[in-house]
Amino acid sequence: MDEQESLPPHVLIFPLPLQGPVNSMFKLAELLCFSGLHITILLTENIHNRLVLHTDITSRFDQCPGFQIKTISDGLPDDHPRDGGKFMEVFESLRTKTKTLFKDMLTSDLLCFDLDGKERRRVSCIIADGILGFTCDVADEISVPIFCVRTISPCCLWIFFCLPKLIESGEYPFKG
Numbered sequence: 001m002d003e004q005e006s007l008p009p010h011v012l013i014f015p016l017p018l019q020g021p022v023n024s025m026f027k028l029a030e031l032l033c034f035s036g037l038h039i040t041i042l043l044t045e046n047i048h049n050r051l052v053l054h055t056d057i058t059s060r061f062d063q064c065p066g067f068q069i070k071t072i073s074d075g076l077p078d079d080h081p082r083d084g085g086k087f088m089e090v091f092e093s094l095r096t097k098t099k100t101l102f103k104d105m106l107t108s109d110l111l112c113f114d115l116d117g118k119e120r121r122r123v124s125c126i127i128a129d130g131i132l133g134f135t136c137d138v139a140d141e142i143s144v145p146i147f148c149v150r151t152i153s154p155c156c157l158w159i160f161f162c163l164p165k166l167i168e169s170g171e172y173p174f175k176g
Contacts, residue, residue, distance in 0.1 A: 008066060009124040010038040012111065014102075016129035017044040017074060017082075017090065021151035022051075026060075028127065033064035038120050040111055041067075042102075044074040044094075046082055068114050072101050091131075099134040106142055 011032055015025035022043065029039045043051070048071045051057040061067045074090055075097025076082070082090050105111060112120055123144055128135035130148035139146035150157075166172035 005121075007119065007121045008036055008038050010040065010111070010121040012040045012042060012106070012123045012126045014042045014126065014128040014132060014135055015151065016131055017047045017094075018087075020153075021129050022047060024151040025127075025129070029067060030061070030064055033061070033067045036066070038066040038114075039064075039068070040070050040120075040123070042070050042072055042105075044098075045071045046074060046076075046078075066114075070105075070111065072098060072105065074098060075101075094132065095134050099138060102135065103138045103141065106138065106144065 013025050013029050013032075015021040025041060029041050033039050048069065057069070061069075074082075075093035076090060080086070080089070106123055111123055114120055126135060126139050126144055126146040128139075128146060128148055130150045132148075136146055136148060163172065
């Protein structure tokens, strides 16, 4: 049996670099770790630095075997304000600059070892935020299965379900 095949499957999780999506994906990572999978959560350097500065992220996952955090550049300078008003710049930089870095990371051996130097499988599957469309392009190019999920609130999801009915009934767009 190939040595790689004896190792647990390796899932890479790539959340949108905003607080809500990152928190949701951390919960998913935690659940998947406890089911015996190796999990790598990929954060932008900016989000990782903020988590290290303002939380105890390193100890949160001490009880999760097979969990690791890796970072990737969002392509913007360190002093760029990544607040809500500038998020479209972050998103554009992710699409244009991070895509290449993401592909390089997945095709190199960088993710095949954890922080302690223990071997991991190559990435078996990617779970990415659905708004990060470039992750689908990369996954297709390197033939890795991908699941795109949206980390929106239940209220927002309900609006998506109801909006077609509002349009159909003539209640939206609002008149006057």
